[in-house]
Amino acid sequence: MQYDVNAIIQGYAAGYFLMANDGEHSLEWYSSRERALIPLDGRFRYPSSLQRVLNQNRFTVAINRDFTGVVEGCANREETWISSELKEIYHALNEAGFAHSFETWQGDQLAGGILGIVIGGAFIGESMFFRIPDGSKVAMVKLVERLREKKFILFDAQMNNPHLERFGSYIIKNKEYKTLLKKAINQPCSLI
Numbered sequence: 423m424q425y426d427v428n429a430i431i432q433g434y435a436a437g438y439f440l441m442a443n444d445g446e447h448s449l450e451w452y453s454s455r456e457r458a459l460i461p462l463d464g465r466f467r468y469p470s471s472l473q474r475v476l477n478q479n480r481f482t483v484a485i486n487r488d489f490t491g492v493v494e495g496c497a498n499r500e501e502t503w504i505s506s507e508l509k510e511i512y513h514a515l516n517e518a519g520f521a522h523s524f525e526t527w528q529g530d531q532l533a534g535g536i537l538g539i540v541i542g543g544a545f546i547g548e549s550m551f552f553r554i555p556d557g558s559k560v561a562m563v564k565l566v567e568r569l570r571e572k573k574f575i576l577f578d579a580q581m582n583n584p585h586l587e588r589f590g591s592y593i594i595k596n597k598e599y600k601t602l603l604k605k606a607i608n609q610p611c612s613l614i
């Protein structure tokens with residue numbers, strides 16, 4: 423199926439995100455009164471136990487080495503908003519250079535990853551998963567390092583949860599989010 427990639431990117435650039443509801447059948451645009459952000463400044467933090475894992479260099483990182491594996495890993499849960507159609511959309515966005523998988527590897531095994539959409543200096547996180555303990559946590563730390571290095575302005579996590587709060591995630595109102603998003607999408611950045 424053909425997708426209008428530009429229209430989809432315009433939806434994300436306007437502050438909306440896609441989710442499937444009712445199982446496989448209904449894909450809708452959503453917005454929220456509040457957004458969760460991962461800080462790209464000194465507010466970013468992580469548990470000291472994770473620093474020990476990072477120091478052991480057990481994981482390597484890659485971008486888009488196994489995009490399909492990351493999409494499938496993110497969708498593989500009891501309740502998922504990633505329908506078959508949304509998987510196809512992510513693949514179309516990946517082929518167009520907008521959707522990326524930021525991955526951790528242990529040897530030749532995919533350990534975990536973060537699926538996101540890049541528009542300018544905005545990284546819009548869609549989902550994350552792990553197959554090996556600490557795989558997604560290491561991906562989070564290394565992704566933040568990468569986004570800082572590449573001068574990104576925004577790391578949108580969409581919805582907050584206790585796991586993200588361990589990394590310093592915080593909530594902003596939708597109006598503030600849209601202002602920040604507008605600034606970020608005009609920043610010429612590349613994840614790769």
